[in-house]
Amino acid sequence: MEKIKSIIEAIAHDKNISYTSAKEAFKQAIINTAKRLEGKEAFFEIVEDEKNDKFDVYRVYKVTENEELLKEHPQKYISLEEAKEYGDVEEGDEVREEFHLEDYGTTGASHLYKELEYHLQRKVEDDLFESYKKKVGSIIVGVVTRVDEDENTFVEIGELKGILTLRNRIKGERFEKGDTIKALLKYVKIDKKYGMFLELTRTAPKFLEELLKKEVPEIEDGLIEIVSSARIPGERAKVALKTDRPNIDPVGAAVGQKGVRINAVSKELNGENIDCIEYSPIPEIYITRALAPAIVKGVKIVEDKESNEKKAVV
CATH class of the missing domain: 3.30.300.20 (K homology (KH) domain)
Incomplete structure (x- = not known):
């Protein structure tokens, strides 16, 4: 497969993901397509030829004289006799033969397209997950899309959805569809049913x-x-x-x-x-300030020798 770099760059730009993520998705799509065409147990590897800007795909067999393995796993193993056609080999060696996806015509192209779309979507989600995971503990701005009957507020944040539950909302405040709100990003979660979403809080x-x-x-x-x-x-x-x-x-x-x-x-x-x-680093002063405007007549620090804990008596 030639002109790989330009293809991957175009994919990365189109999906707004890193070049590395796009390349990993492309490689996985090729391997999965090859397995669909040749068999689930078949093993493939991809060698990147940077000089010639191409991927070389190889099917890999393990050499064995075990008749039982050859019979039960013909996609994984090759007999020693057959393997000798590839050169001087021994039991346990691996032999490689070039695999050309182009030989499968439209069937191969169709499978590759489906696999590529699937793995690219996973990479998009992975990149988003990592991006927002770094933002946990920072302020997020979004637009309210709805408030359900349990007073949970659903928020649109770029490409993702956020939820501000009733317990994470300040008592007495109300939001309506279309409101722009600020909240702290509490968690990034992935749910099987709803996909990736952000849990928000305004009470922390x-x-x-x-x-x-x-x-x-x-x-x-x-x-x-x-x-x-x-x-x-x-x-x-x-x-x-x-x-x-x-x-x-x-x-x-x-x-x-x-x-x-x-x-x-x-x-x-x-x-x-x-x-x-x-x-103040002085506990008595710090406690007095923290309790203001209450009038504190005195603060005594008592140490429990058994537990090594300190308590303040006001």
Whole structure:
């Protein structure tokens, strides 16, 4: 098979997949087609001739003098006597003969087309899966296509479908068909019935953190670090921030002038009240800040010697 590189490049471009994925799909399609034509037990290998831009396809037989194997698996084995036509061989050696798919005319071409379409679709799905798997934990934007009777929200995200279940939705918010929504990509799943889909969430603390990253450049640039966060989705949240830059106020930067930054995040979270605090490596100070606006008279750290655990008594 000649002019392979240009054929594979065209396939990769058409299917929007990598050259490597397109080549693997093409090779697998050729082998599966050959097996359909010659037999399921037949073994084939493809040798890529880069210099001449072609694939050489070979049928491979194993040499044996075992009459039982020759009788039960004629597609896999060849007798020693027959194999000697290929050269000086011994029991257990392998012999190869060229296989030309073109010899099978339209039947071979039809089988190859079907196999190629199947394997290309698998590669498209594999590439998509790997692409979105890398995006787990980041914000995804999609358009609502429907909301079912159980209040599960279905979202169109590029070529894929996403689902925002009721438990992953902020209490009190409502979506309608056509709405554009933001959510955190929680999982990429493959279901036998529905294919590949994305599970989304708007209730995870990580969603709040990612929204802050997008809204606060100092967090995005790594000048301010989010140490931890906790939420009661749609009601209130606490975010602990720290920085090693003495000229940066982490809380002030996150809140923004006149609260513009934190208010933008709060609006996206259905009015969630977000309290930013500055992290301290001193537990007593950190706990006092975390419990604000409650008035804390004192914090005592108690260590359990048996379990080696530390507890805070307020």
